[in-house]
Amino acid sequence: MLVADDEPHIGxxxxxxxxxxxxxxxxxxxGQEALDVLQxxxxxxxxxxxxxMPRLTGLDVLAKMRADDRLKDVPCIILTAAGQxxxxxxxxxxxxxxxxxxxxxPKKLFARAAQLAGVGVDTDxx
Numbered sequence: 659m660l661v662a663d664d665e666p667h668i669g670x671x672x673x674x675x676x677x678x679x680x681x682x683x684x685x686x687x688x689g690q691e692a693l694d695v696l697q698x699x700x701x702x703x704x705x706x707x708x709x710x711m712p713r714l715t716g717l718d719v720l721a722k723m724r725a726d727d728r729l730k731d732v733p734c735i736i737l738t739a740a741g742q743x744x745x746x747x748x749x750x751x752x753x754x755x756x757x758x759x760x761x762x763x764p765k766k767l768f769a770r771a772a773q774l775a776g777v778g779v780d781t782d783x784x
Contacts, residue, residue, distance in 0.1 A: 659771070660699075661685050662692035662716065663708040663737065668760070672706065675764040680777050689714025693722060696729055704775045706767075709738035709745050717748055724753045733774040737762070 659681045663669040666687065673683040684699070686692050690713040696702055705723070707716030714722075716736055723729040733755040738745050746757045755774050758767060 659683050659704045659706070659775070660692060660695055660702045661706045662687070662689060662711060662719065663706075664688055664711040665708070668708075671764060672767065675768050676771060679768060679772060681771065681775070688712040689716060689719045692716075692719050696723065696726075696732075700728075702732060704771055705732055705734045706771070707734060707736055709736060709742065709749070717745065717752060720749065720752045720754060735767070735770065735774070 659676060661669055661672050661676070661683055663672065664687050669685045669687065673685045676683050684695055686695060689711045692705070692707065693714060696705070707719055709716045720734055720736065723732060723734060734753070735756045735758060736749040736754045737758050737760060739760050749757050756770055
């Protein structure tokens with residue numbers, strides 16, 4: 659799984675929560691790094707992208723993913739700050755699997771990630 663968020667503390671919280679389950683998480687801090695990982699690694703099963711990141715936004719990365727035959731079907735959850743409905747509409751039109759507004763529940767994020775990745779996990783894990 660790939661997590662891209664330019665706020666290191668949020669990225670670490672997401673990584674720590676997801677690694678309580680079956681996920682192996684690669685954490686990057688900008689959109690270009692996310693794209694580099696996606697182009698290099700063949701085993702990314704799920705992507706979490708923050709909208710506002712340096713170099714490339716999460717929506718830029720999502721658009722490039724959907725234009726790439728190898729990445730077009732990889733589930734993608736978009737994360738963004740509250741009050742960004744236009745970004746939500748654009749993310750969904752680009753093919754985002756889901757959209758979560760910060761602050762979000764790490765437990766709900768974990769459950770949705772597990773569902774999208776098709777893995778059975780104990781969603782009560784804290």
